[in-house]
Amino acid sequence: MHTAVVGAGPTGLYTAIALARRGHEVTVIDRDPGPDQNGSWKRRGVMQFHHPHAFRQQVGEALLAEMPEVWDGLITAGAELATVPDQPGQPERVIGLRCRRLIFERVLRSAAEAQPGVTLRTGHVDDVRTEQGRGVGIRVSGHQVDADLVIDASGRAGKATQAFRGPLEGGDCGIAYVSRQYQLLPGAEHGPMNVPFGIVTSYPGYQAVVFIHDNRIVSILIARANTDRQMAALRSQDVFEAAIGAIPSLAAWSAPDRSxxxxxVLPGGRLHNTYQGQRNAAGQIALDGLIFVGDAVCTTNPVAGRGVTTSLMQTQRLVQLIDDHRRDFTSCSLEFDHWCETNIKPWFSDHVYWDAELIRRWSGHDIDLTRPLPSDLIMAATAVDPEMLNVVGPYLAMLALPASLAAVEPRAREIYASGWRPPVPDGPTRDELAELVTSVSARNGGFR
Ligand SMILES: Cc1cc2nc3c(=O)[nH]c(=O)nc-3n(C[C@H](O)[C@H](O)[C@H](O)COP(=O)(O)OP(=O)(O)OC[C@H]3O[C@@H](n4cnc5c(N)ncnc54)[C@H](O)[C@@H]3O)c2cc1C
Structure with a gap:
């Protein structure tokens, strides 16, 4: 069977390798020609490529299950294991990989290039070709590519197959990012950490995060409401440096004697929570022989680092279903759609509610106890009652769906009803940070 995969991101590459190992001939088409010979990679059209990524252990497990040499390649390339203490006397438990997206994709792409049965082609996929109501291939930069099955792994920005699909649910998550990468100096120790991937500090109005990557490289990031126009000037270098210098958890990492x-400075807008299944506007499978997977199905606010996990969870399931259903692609799409509705869509819905409530609180409102508590507040309440971690821990690790939090929601509600609120770390308030941003920006001639 010949399968055409649209998009050579993490989803497309993983799918191609896994299918080729099951006997498919796979052509992967991406408009991006791949990394330069010196290893650098601009990756136009994938805005998030140089923004910080944290890779959860589900990603590691997906690699170990199908392509362990990619896991080994990542470690050889400098990726570090993120671990947490387990039972006393037991070794630490691995919960993910600390690695830049650049390294992750470069290693995965090399494996796809080396994989017999996979052909990587550079070109723009214009649309899907159909005959008698089924997909029979794609058009790539004006040329025809025949295929028995077309897999759309074109990510959140893919447009080639939109005409077949029903409406997209969700949209902008309301949050914007600014980040920058730093190299730790020889001999310099890590800065402060409060999570295995680095440090996360949350203030009413913004979030400050450090991600540790491979090879002693870290990313420093500030997230803000995208309606907070005053903070938009953070994308200017002097403004960003002044702002991170004022936030203790970030300043400790960016100090000139450390990194x-x-x-x-990399701006990152248009962060989405979206879901779009396998169906058309009439509720039927979009096209027999065309299947959507990865970010083309679901995107979530990156703050919880779930995107590559939900993408590879889908891919693993899809590859099994293609095996099971053989050439009955409509049955395969139906079963995959149902599986995604059950196992992937809840992560989208979780973020939609979490983000809307967070933005509401960032605009000055208190926690609203007349409504269900969002997941971030249920997680925060574990600081008061660590027993709740029995339920919150599996959710946090994405081993239990968001609905599992219902078991501890009443306890969290009790905690907030008593007047407790998550402690705010040392550092500028949103207004103080915005004032700093405005004054540095004005000194430099303003921000447009
Ligand atoms: C700012 C930000 C930070 C993130 N951080 C994390 C994180 O920490 N952890 C995590 O797990 N996830 C994170 N994510 C999510 C993660 O980046 C995505 O889940 C991941 O990129 C999905 O991979 P994909 O292969 O489905 O899509 P993509 O990576 O978008 O790849 C799609 C590919 O399709 C190609 N393409 C599209 N249209 C066409 C066409 N017509 N013709 C040819 N080629 C085409 C594109 O060039 C691209 O290479 C983050 C996302 C953002 C926005």
């Missing part, structure tokens, strides 16, 4: 910047 130096290695990239420009």
């Amino acid at each position: 130096q910047p290695i990239t420009p």
Whole structure:
């Protein structure tokens, strides 16, 4: 069977390798020609490529299950294991990989290039070709590519197959990012950490995060409401540096005796929570022989680092279903759609509610106890009652669906009803940070 995969991101590459190992001939088409010979990679059209990524252990497990050499390649390339203490006397438990997306994709792409049965082609997929109501291939930069099955792994920005699909649920998550990468200096120790991937500090109005990657490279990030126009000037280098210098958890990492910047400041807008299944506007399978997977199905606010996990969870399931259903692609799409509705969509819904409530609180409102508590507040309440971690822990690790939190929601509600609120770390309030942003920006001639 010949399968055409649209998109050579994590989803497309993983799908191609896994299918080729099951006997498919796979052609993967991406408009991006791949990394330069010196290993650098601009990756136009994938805005998030140089923004921080944390890879959860589900990603590691997906690699170990199908392509262990990719896992080994990542470790050889400098990726570090993120671990947490387990039972006393037991070794630490691995919960993910600390690695730049650049390294992750470069290693995965090399494996796809080396995989017999996979052909990587550079080109723009214009649309899907149909005959008698079924997909028979794609058009790539004006040329025809025949295929028995077309898999759309074109990510959140893919447009080639939109005409077949029903409406997209969700949209902008309301949050914007600014980040920059730094290299730790020889001999410099790590800065403060409160999670295995680095440090997360949350203030009413913004969030400050450090992600540890491979090879002693870290990303420093500030997230804000995208309606907070005053903070938009954070994308200017001097403003960003002044702002991170004022936030203790970030300043400790960016101090000149600890690290130096290695990239420009990277703005990251248009962060989405979206879901779009396998059906058309009439509720039927969009097209026999065309299946959507990865970010083309679901995107979530990256703050919880779930995107590559939900993408590879889908891919693993899809590859099994393609095996089971053989050439009955409509049955395969139906079963995959049902599986995604049950196992992937709840992560989308979780973020939609979490983000809307967070933005509401960032605009000055208190926690609303007349409504269901969002997941971030249920997680925060474990600081008061660590027993709740029995339920919250599996959710946090994405081993239990968001609905599992219902078991501890009443206890969290009790905690907030008593007047407790998550403690705010040392550092500027949103207004103080915005004032700093405005004054540095004005000193530099303003921000447009
Ligand atoms: C700012 C940000 C930070 C993130 N951080 C994390 C994180 O920490 N952890 C995590 O797990 N996830 C994170 N994510 C999510 C993660 O980046 C996505 O889940 C992941 O990129 C999905 O992979 P994909 O292969 O489905 O799509 P993509 O990576 O978008 O790849 C799609 C590919 O399709 C190609 N393409 C599209 N249209 C066409 C066409 N017509 N013709 C040819 N090629 C085409 C594109 O060039 C691209 O290569 C983050 C997302 C953002 C926005």
